[in-house]
Every structure is written in C-alpha cells, then in structure tokens.
Amino acid sequence: MTRAPARCLALLGLIVLAVLAFACGGDKKTAPTxxxxxxxxxxxxxxxxxxxxxxxxxxxxxxxxxxxxxxxAGQLGEVVLIQRAxxxxxxxxxxxxxxxxxxxxxxxxxxxxxxxxQLMLAIDPTLPSDRGALAGLPPRLAGAGFANPxxxxxxxxxxxxxxxxxxxxxxxLGVEVDLIFGNRGDASFRNFISLYFEAYDAxxxxxxxxxVFPTFQYEDLLGISSDPPSQPxxxxxxxxxxxxxxxxxxxxxxxxxxxxxxxxxxxxxxxRGRFDLPVAFASVGWPSEVGGSPDEVSQLAFLxxxxxxxxxLDSPFxxxxxxxxxxxxADNGSARLSTxxxxxxxxxxxxxxxxxxxxxxxxxx
Numbered sequence: 374m375t376r377a378p379a380r381c382l383a384l385l386g387l388i389v390l391a392v393l394a395f396a397c398g399g400d401k402k403t404a405p406t407x408x409x410x411x412x413x414x415x416x417x418x419x420x421x422x423x424x425x426x427x428x429x430x431x432x433x434x435x436x437x438x439x440x441x442x443x444x445x446a447g448q449l450g451e452v453v454l455i456q457r458a459x460x461x462x463x464x465x466x467x468x469x470x471x472x473x474x475x476x477x478x479x480x481x482x483x484x485x486x487x488x489x490x491q492l493m494l495a496i497d498p499t500l501p502s503d504r505g506a507l508a509g510l511p512p513r514l515a516g517a518g519f520a521n522p523x524x525x526x527x528x529x530x531x532x533x534x535x536x537x538x539x540x541x542x543x544x545x546l547g548v549e550v551d552l553i554f555g556n557r558g559d560a561s562f563r564n565f566i567s568l569y570f571e572a573y574d575a576x577x578x579x580x581x582x583x584x585v586f587p588t589f590q591y592e593d594l595l596g597i598s599s600d601p602p603s604q605p606x607x608x609x610x611x612x613x614x615x616x617x618x619x620x621x622x623x624x625x626x627x628x629x630x631x632x633x634x635x636x637x638x639x640x641x642x643x644x645r646g647r648f649d650l651p652v653a654f655a656s657v658g659w660p661s662e663v664g665g666s667p668d669e670v671s672q673l674a675f676l677x678x679x680x681x682x683x684x685x686l687d688s689p690f691x692x693x694x695x696x697x698x699x700x701x702x703a704d705n706g707s708a709r710l711s712t713x714x715x716x717x718x719x720x721x722x723x724x725x726x727x728x729x730x731x732x733x734x735x736x737x738x
Contacts (some may be wrong), residue, residue: 385622415639420736421680423688425729426452426493428656432718433713440484442572449715450733454656454692456495456548464527465511466535478538494535494690495545495588495655496527504549505557518557519564520695525571536580543690544583547657549590549623551609552609558572564613566613573616584689585617588655591624595643598629607641610648619689620648623656625710626675633659633671641682652686654679658694658713669724672713676725680732693729 427446429558446453463470466575485492500508507524510517517524532546546569547553554562573585589610596603608621622644644652659675662668676693683691698714715726 374631403738417714420738421684421732422738423653423680423683424452424491424690424737425450425733426454426490426690426692427715428454428456428692428694430695430699432697433700435677436480438541439480442696443481443484443488447490449696450728451489451737452491452493452496452542452690452692453485454493454574454694455543456497456656458497459528459531461509461514461524461527462511464530465523466526468527470534491543492539492541493543493545493655493690494539494541495547495548496528496532496535498601499548499553503556505561518561519568525568528568529572529575531576533579536576540580543583543619544576544580545588545619545621546585547587549593551589551593551606554606554609555593557725562609569613570616586617586621587613587625588621591622591644592626592629594622598692602638605643607647614648617650619653621653622649622653623694624654625658627659627663629705633674636675636678640678641686644682645686651689653688654683654691656692656694658710658717660710660712661714661725662712672723673725673728676728 408599427449428448429439429442443453460471460474462468463474481492484490500506500509505518507517507519510524514521514524519525532544535541536544547565550562550565550569553565569587576583576585590598592598594606594609596605610617617661624641626636626640657679659672662669662670679691679693682688693715695710695714697716697720698712698718700718714723715729716722
C-alpha cells in the first residue's frame, strides 16, 4: 500500500484560470463536443436518494468550453459543482464587486437554469497543496491567515453574495477543512471555525433553504493519508455542530491505495451513523490509468462501490469530480487526477460511464 497525502484537488487551479479567462472576454475557441452514451435499466429498479453531479471543470480555458461543461453536467446529472477561491479584492472592506464577478454570476446562473442543474458552490480559500495557506491573496495581505479581520470580512461578504445571488441548493464554506488542522494546527483551525460560524449565519439570513457545510478529506479523517497512519479525526467534524447541515467528504483512495483490490470492502461504513447528519460525497474519483497503463476496470469498480455506498448511506448527492480528462498536460502530483474523467480528453466514453448512466436512469426520489 502506498501512503501519500491526499492532494487530489490540485487541478482545481485550472477551473479558476478558465473562469477568469472567459469572464474577462477571453478566447472564444469552440471546445470539442462530447456526448455520453445512453444506458438502460430495469424500469422497476429501486429509486436513488442521491443526486448525481460533476464539477464545472472545462476541457480547456475558453468560454465556449465552460458552457459545454455545464451542458455536459446537465446530461450527466442533476447538480454541478463550482469550486474556487474568493475574489478577495472585490469583497475586502471598501471594495466593490467587479464587472468580472458580476458577469460570471450572470453566466453561471443562466447556464445552470438552461441545463436544469442545481448548484453546489464551494468556497475554496486555501491552496490545494497547502490547506493552511490562503489562495489568491492580494500582495499586501500575503501570508495572512484566518485571524485577519479584513480577510474574515471578505470571506463572510463573499459567502453572503453567493447565497443572495445564486440561491444554491448547497454551499460549502471551506474545502477539505480537516487539512487546515493537519497543516497549521489547532489555533488556525479554531480561527477558521469561528469564521465559518459567522459566515454560516450570514448565509442563512439571505438563503435559509441552502444547505451549508464544510467538506472534509475522508482519507485524512480516517488517519490513513499519513505514514505511519494516525488516529482518526472525527472530533474535528463535531466541532462544527450545530451549524453544519451535511457531512460532506471528498474521497480519492487512489492517493493512498495502489490498487482497487487494496481498498477494504467496508471502506465507507465508518460514515454510517457517526453523526446525526446526511452523509454526502462532495468530490470523488479514481484514475483510469496507473503508472502509464490503462486500468478502466478499477475505475469502474470504484464507481460501483461509490454508488453502493451512497445507497447504503441514503446520501443526498454524489459528485464525480471530472466529467472528462483535461486536455492540458497534468503537472507534478496531478498526473493521476488527469485520467479521472468519465470520458477521455476527446470525449470518448470510458467503461465507468456505463455504470454512471445506469445510475442516472434510476428514478430520483
């Protein structure tokens, strides 16, 4: 078994770059058209509790590719994940919402409506490579943390802006927040929790129906992402109560286990009944290529396990992070992430897509 820290969301930087490029009037190049094959199931098959979704990750950084990403998300499910760092400058005290942010808001609301998608927004304030460091800060605030009054004000204002203007079904205030504790210790984690509580209240004031929560990194919660393994960190989840509506986890077991056969059959059972909260999967994935060798069978097997776990846990949603592999070459530790799509970079379906479509065909409660 390979023990390595889970850093599977590093590719999220591509989302930010793509969004900023087209929000400023970037390249209008037409992205490749991708299409999912159809699948049929027994019409008497039991219903599913969980909405299916993918992220808004575009295949390339153009506006047309971003629009295609929403269209594909509408074909593959009922919810779309939009995850990015706050535009800090817009929401710092004395700042104003930029035309870029306003245009992006209008486009995303329109695309979600056109493709009949519910929104899962995730404010991701930290670097995927270092969850203790804030991402995209203005130069004058470089190195600041969650105790900084200006940044706290900006985070809360941005959360309230999203709740008011998007009315999302789900809003994650922080991504893989247990890693803040692991990377920066308890003092930084306490500062984030107090900020989260304030932002939670601000969101509920303007959008009481929105489900609000942080997300946790499952392999880290279990204590298996470190070498040697550590004690589980379930107490970190409890510290967000009572202001947490969903226990939402990201899980990328391929960062820890070298093969699907090594993943225990009861891998997700630790989530059952631990808290009086719905358990959801905010971002998941398994690569279709390992060590340069194709391995779509393992990806398919992992997806089957994920949907079975979502059934057992009566989950509200399951988000597979990548609908398709990115066209841009992966860098450094993101090589495995670059093949986690249900389709390849040219839109050709992988074997796991058949399983996905079979689940999608099940009636949704």
